[in-house]
Amino acid sequence: MHNATWYSRFAKRAAYFCGRPRIFTLAVVVIVVWIVTGPVFHFSDTWQLVINTGTTIITFLMVFLIQNTQNRDTEAIQVKLDELIRATKGAHNALLDLEELEEESLDHFRTKYQALAAAARAELRRGDLDTDTPEP
Numbered sequence: 001m002h003n004a005t006w007y008s009r010f011a012k013r014a015a016y017f018c019g020r021p022r023i024f025t026l027a028v029v030v031i032v033v034w035i036v037t038g039p040v041f042h043f044s045d046t047w048q049l050v051i052n053t054g055t056t057i058i059t060f061l062m063v064f065l066i067q068n069t070q071n072r073d074t075e076a077i078q079v080k081l082d083e084l085i086r087a088t089k090g091a092h093n094a095l096l097d098l099e100e101l102e103e104e105s106l107d108h109f110r111t112k113y114q115a116l117a118a119a120a121r122a123e124l125r126r127g128d129l130d131t132d133t134p135e136p
Contacts, residue, residue: 011068018062030054 004012017023034051041047078099085091098106120130 008068008072011065012072014065015069018065 031051034047038047078097082096085095086093095109098109101109124130
């Protein structure tokens with residue numbers, strides 16, 4: 001199962017590397033150097049273009065890296081949640097893979113669980129416990 005693509009490996013390493021405090025410090029230093037050099041270059045259009053181009057390119061590339069990392073993390077969490085549902089006695093297996101449902105079907109499940117939550121809160125206000133399952 002360790003058959004990661006080159007992009008996946010690269011994105012994971014790059015996201016880890018770019019999230020380090022040293023890289024943030026480096027980015028701050030670059031901005032400070034750019035600001036300090038403003039008077040030297042008379043705040044010229046080229047001086048402004050350098051920072052605008054650099055930050056635009058970095059931002060553009062980081063969006064893809066962050067999205068890849070976010071997608072991978074979300075998928076892993078969904079699989080773990082699906083396994084918890086599957087392994088829990090009395091859990092509804094119909095809740096597995098909910099993220100793949102159409103909005104209308106998802107709304108149906110959401111409405112059902114909002115009603116269960118409201119009933120549980122009402123029971124709590126009456127002094128009852130809310131730790132039981134609603135099914136007999």
